[in-house]
Amino acid sequence: MTPMSLHTSAVERLCLRNIPLSSFSTYSIGGAANYVALPETADDLAALYQDCKKQGLPWYTFGMGSNILFPDQPDPDMVFVSLKRFTELKTKGDKWFVSAGTPMSLLSLMGLSGGTDLLDFTFLLPGCLGAGIYMNAKYNHRQICDIIDTVYYIDLSSRAMSVQSIPSAECDFAYKQSIFQHHPWIIVGADLNIPVHSEEQIQYVSNLAPAWKERGNHPSSLPQFFSFFLGEVHALAGKGIPTPESMLDIIKYRTGKRHFDYPSCGSVFKNNYNYGVATGSLVDQLNLKGTEHGGAIISPHHGNMILNQNQAKASDIVYLMEVITEAIHRKFGFVPEPEIVLV
Template identity: 25%
Template sequence: MNQKEIYNKLLPYIEESGLHFDAPMREYTSFRTGGNAALLVEPANLFELFSTVETLNKEKCPFVVMGNGSNTLFRDEGYNGVVVRVGEGIDRIRIEGNVIFAEPGILLSTVSKKAMEHSLTGLEFASGIPGSLGGAIYMNAGAYGGEMKDVVISTASIQRNGMMKDRKVDSINFGYRKSIFQETGEIIIGVKLYLQSGNQEEIKERMKELNAKRNEKQPVSLPSAGSFFKRPQGHFAGRLIEEAGLKGLSVGGARVSPLHAGFIVNEGGATAKDIIDLMKLVQQTVYDKSGVMLNPEVRII
């Protein structure tokens, strides 16, 4: 990929401050490690996002879209393409009665807080999830018995051919940590949620309770991507890892958290290779001991 050529093609649409050569993706992901992207684009609004996608498609340039980077790991070799980061500027929110209209770059925790301020219940589970709304829809994020599929009415997205697509919830094909967007490559640009009316104090108390539980049982002080593995049917990943004697196991600067075996953490200086090697070691050991193959929840690029 010719970074300079793509840069010049994007410059009429994107402010210079939103274009970054050789961008260190460790600064944009919660694992705080990984290689560089040839070019990072940070659109400041939906028009810039549309223009970016249109230009990259026209130039047949490889690109990936990310949000807050809380569930993404870039390999140490980096990414020889364009990373489109959807965040600040594409984060507007509007609430009308029980319906929330929001753009994908807004943090999920912010949406949860706004819902509470409007006495709307159903998003308490999301109050401590660090990702963006778009990323949460992409992977059907969930915690403590709640999932995004429970509150989504519809989405608007850009298809890879540049055409707009509106989807009702039943065509999003939500499953456990999956959605149709993982298959189609559509880029979410708008989300419509429906929540129930509730008691603001009760909602606030529930959020406080869940965040206290998260802070007590999860290694929130260390860089990680949250639960690293998907929950296997009929099992819990953390329990299988612990039963295999892997709690606290480390490879380089990466460690299976001694606090919660379902988390892989960066204890300082971990490379992406350390994390991936530890992942493979955990997968093989758990499979040898239980016959269950663990699959990563984290997107590895």
């Protein structure tokens, strides 16, 4: 399929042309894509998939780009579908509905404004809810599945591509696992098992998504991300809602590990709980921290992070991933499983 044959309204209406994928990834890596779509509703999303399917165009869907390594030379026919504008938080009865492109960190602000600590663990998690559900995102002892009531999704194998639902108990959640990894389903949102607290909370939360779209997510910059959320907790503190110790600990940990100093995608490998030692600690034992290749470096402060130190290419990141993989296999007898998605 050549670009000249594109004539479908949804593709023409929703796609930007010749856009660098580096601006959609917290790694700041990725070549120019011929087609990047930014749907804001489930209807637009379904229409886009139907048009792509009709035209025989491949597509790739992603959220905030915080766990993705885009290629240096993208497939020229690929339609890259970003959910960054698909951001909504609203009341649904006595609970909250959150759309898939909403940053998980916004949930922590929603909880803080509502007087609950159940969402504190999402603070400064640099990913969107859809991706968090897909991989059952985790921080310390809390997981996204702990706060999910019902998940809404589009089944890409169905002709109608209508929105369907599945209760959390049937989502097969486990460590970094969910049912969505085994089906052609695109998550569009979820009901949370978090009650609505007050009219004041509703008013505050109603302004969060517009504020994020205006100030927080252009481009996918980790310093900008950090600045937005730090500013919001300071603003809430100014209104008499103090920042809890749990959030202060997260700020201290992430700044101490220099998580926001350079473009990165956080932890590159999953922890092997059967082995019992965190991957970052194993890299530390192997004296690999600070190893450089091209513009990339294994973080001197966190062994499970590979940083874009100086205009790194995707190939530089992959090279250092292979260095870590081979060293861990040789020394500790297992192959670490990547957490980052290689597109």
